[in-house]
Amino acid sequence: xxxxxxxxxxxxxxxxxxxxxxxxxxxxxxxxxxxxxxxxxxxxxxxxxxxxxxxxxxxxxxxxxxxxxxxxxxxxxxxxxxxxxxxxxxxxxxxxxxxxxxxxxxxxxxx
Amino acid sequence: xxxxxxxxxxxxxxxxxxxxxxxxxxxxxxxxxxxxxxxxxxxxxxxxxxxxxxxxxxxxxxxxxxxxxxxxxxxxxxxxxxxxxxxxxxxxxxxxxxxxxxxxxxxxxxxxxxxxxxxxxxxxxxxxxxxxxxxxxxxxxxxxxxxxxxxxxxxxxxxxxxxxxxxxxxxxxxxxxxxxxxxxxxxxxxxxxxxxxxxxxxxxxxxxxxxxxxxxxxxxxxxxxxxxxxxxxxxxxxxxxxxxxxxxxxxxxxxxxxxxxxxxxxxxxxxxxxxxxxxxxxxxxxxxxxxxxxxxxxxxxxxxxxxxxxxxxxxxxxxxxxxxxxxxxxxxxxxxxxxxxxxxxxxxxxxxxxxxxxxxxxxxxx
Numbered sequence: 001x002x003x004x005x006x007x008x009x010x011x012x013x014x015x016x017x018x019x020x021x022x023x024x025x026x027x028x029x030x031x032x033x034x035x036x037x038x039x040x041x042x043x044x045x046x047x048x049x050x051x052x053x054x055x056x057x058x059x060x061x062x063x064x065x066x067x068x069x070x071x072x073x074x075x076x077x078x079x080x081x082x083x084x085x086x087x088x089x090x091x092x093x094x095x096x097x098x099x100x101x102x103x104x105x106x107x108x109x110x111x
Numbered sequence: 112x113x114x115x116x117x118x119x120x121x122x123x124x125x126x127x128x129x130x131x132x133x134x135x136x137x138x139x140x141x142x143x144x145x146x147x148x149x150x151x152x153x154x155x156x157x158x159x160x161x162x163x164x165x166x167x168x169x170x171x172x173x174x175x176x177x178x179x180x181x182x183x184x185x186x187x188x189x190x191x192x193x194x195x196x197x198x199x200x201x202x203x204x205x206x207x208x209x210x211x212x213x214x215x216x217x218x219x220x221x222x223x224x225x226x227x228x229x230x231x232x233x234x235x236x237x238x239x240x241x242x243x244x245x246x247x248x249x250x251x252x253x254x255x256x257x258x259x260x261x262x263x264x265x266x267x268x269x270x271x272x273x274x275x276x277x278x279x280x281x282x283x284x285x286x287x288x289x290x291x292x293x294x295x296x297x298x299x300x301x302x303x304x305x306x307x308x309x310x311x312x313x314x315x316x317x318x319x320x321x322x323x324x325x326x327x328x329x330x331x332x333x334x335x336x337x338x339x340x341x342x343x344x345x346x347x348x349x350x351x352x353x354x355x356x357x358x359x360x361x362x363x364x365x366x367x368x369x370x371x372x373x374x375x376x377x378x379x380x381x382x383x384x385x386x387x388x389x390x391x392x393x394x395x396x397x398x399x400x401x402x403x404x405x406x407x408x409x410x411x412x413x414x415x416x417x418x419x420x421x422x423x424x425x426x427x428x429x430x431x432x433x434x435x436x437x438x439x440x441x442x443x444x445x446x447x448x449x450x451x452x453x454x455x456x457x458x459x460x461x462x463x464x465x466x467x468x469x470x471x472x473x474x475x476x477x
Contacts, residue, residue, distance in 0.1 A: 010125045010309050011132055014377035018384065041133060064306060065126040066189045078477040084305070085473050087384065089466040096469060100476055 001101065003027055003034040004048050005060035008067050009083045012041035019062040019086040020046075026090035030098070036060075039067050048072070058101050060093075062086035077104055120221070121306070127185025127220060128309050134174055134181055135316075136374075139416030142171025146413065147423035175415065178316065179207050179216030183223060190224025194231060194245055198223040198253035205258045209266035212273055213317040219261055226253045277321040288406045292329045296402020296438070299330040300337055300394040304377045308334075316415055324411040328421065328431065329402040331374055332410065335418040336401050336435050337394050338364075338371025338379045340442025344393070347447035355450035360385065374418035386450065393446035401438025410434050 005023060009015035020036040027034035037048045050072075053059075059073045061080040079097055086093055142152060150164025152172030161169070180203035187199025202223045206215030230249055240248070283291060298311045308330075315326040342364050348355045356364065360382045367378030383390040408430035412421035419435075422428045 010129045010306060011304060011377060012129060013375070014304065014380045018380060041129070065122065065129045080475040080477065081469075081473055082306075085469055088387075089469050092466050092469050096474065 001032045001058065001098070002056045003032050003058055003060060004052050004056040005036045006039060006063060006067050007036055007083060007086065008039040008063045008065055010064050012039070015083045015087060016040045019083045022090035023060060023062060023086050026094045029091070030094050058097055060097060077101060123186050123189040123221070123224065124217065124313065125306060125309060126189035127182045128313060130185040131178060131181050134178070135416050138171040138174025139414045140420065141167050142175065143414040143417035143420040143424060145171060147420065178320070179213050180204050182213065182216040183220035186217065186220025187223040187227065190221070191227035191231070194249045195224045195227045197250040198227055198257060201254040202257040202261055205261045206266070209262055209270065211261065211266045211269040212320045214273055215261065215266060215269045218265060218269065219257065222257045222260060223253055226257050273317070273321050277318070277323055280318065280323050285407060289403045292406025293399040293403040295326050295329045296333045296398035297395050300333045300398030301391055303380050303383055303394070304334070319415055324413055325406050325409065327415050328410045328412040329405040331416060331418070331421060332405050332431060332434050333398040333401050333438060334376040335371055335374050336397065336438035337376050337442060338367045340397050340439045341379050341382065341446060342368040343439055343443030344446035347443050348450070351447065353447065354453045355447060356382065357453060372418050373420065374416055389449050390446065392449065393442050396445050397438045397442025400441040401434050404437045405431070405434035408433060
């Protein structure tokens with residue numbers, strides 16, 4: 001599965017980057033491709049390309065604050081959580097994401 | 112309840128605070144350095160009649176004076192996007208003008224944001240007026256409605272409420288001060304600069320805007336002391352021949368402690384994450400002790416940020432020093448005592464801890 005996402009916390013110096021790292025590790029461990037963009041106080045880093053977004057099966061937003069350029073993900077399956085969840089339980093979050101994606105594909109097929 | 116949650120009030124407040132913090136830090140440092148060297152923050156800098164330190168203090172003061180405006184603009188932007196900025200700015204300035212201060216700024220921001228959204232949604236204009244919508248109609252209508260509500264309806268009650276709060280806090284006896292300081296210290300430490308800390312921050316910043324400097328001093332001293340306490344724990348533990356940090360964590364401490372000295376608590380988070388419960392306990396105990404001492408002794412920094420740089424701005428700098436030392440010692444000792452000894456093997460590996468279950472309410476799927 002291809003995952004893209006954005007991490008952004010209130011102060012934008014710590015939780016943002018921890019969330020990014022934890023999500024990347026957890027996703028890789030589960031055998032997924034992942035790219036997480038960080039929107040910290042320093043600005044946007046590791047910016048997602050249009051190609052990455054187009055290829056993604058699901059978008060994970062680990063955010064406590066409003067993010068910029070959210071409209072890029074329009075039409076995608078978006079899963080939004082507070083950064084805290086990504087930091088504390090990244091592996092379980094990825095499991096949940098897998099289930100949600102699976103369900104939505106089944107729903108689409110049954111239609 | 113669910114309706115309220117959908118409004119995402121806290122999220123909007125946090126977004127605004129994320130814009131506020133660099134301003135508090137930048138301006139706070141300016142005013143702390145300026146006042147530390149004997150400058151004062153002035154309303155107007157008259158050519159030839161001010162020193163360099165007066166200039167610095169004035170720059171900082173100007174920035175901090177606009178915080179109600181920043182919070183209003185930030186909230187309004189968070190709710191309504193770009194169209195929210197202009198009315199948020201105007202209503203924030205209005206809140207400042209009527210003396211509704213920081214609370215006024217927060218309420219004004221919500222007012223402005225939701226008004227702008229409502230106008231966008233319900234006001235249909237003919238095609239030729241489409242261009243006027245973002246440039247004139249939304250900023251003007253939102254500002255006039257929100258501004259009038261601020262001036263004639265909510266402004267005075269908020270101003271009255273803040274002065275009530277101020278008086279109540281000023282007349283607290285020493286035992287209540289102890290409790291209050293303890294609570295502020297505990298809450299601000301317990302999530303290491305996360306949402307709880309920032310909510311308390313918004314609250315104590317409000318009080319500082321009303322001239323009560325104790326609570327924010329307590330909060331920031333706790334933020335300053337926590338990472339230093341983590342550093343001290345390393346040495347205390349060594350006395351007991353205990354290794355409480357992995358090699359990686361010790362490396363983290365080398366940058367976390369200096370960051371702590373200048374008031375940034377977030378550096379210790381990677382360490383906390385490996386052993387959440389014990390670290391939070393040590394921080395909470397130390398923070399409660401430090402906050403209580405700080406309030407009891409009356410440490411009263413006039414700046415809302417700066418770590419040790421806040422000390423010179425206090426009436427009695429020793430009060431802040433004592434509060435810091437108490438907090439650092441308590442956190443350090445507790446941590447050294449309750450953290451488990453690491454074997455050589457554990458020192459070099461990262462421990463995988465059991466993950467918390469995810470609360471389904473925390474997940475939103477679109």
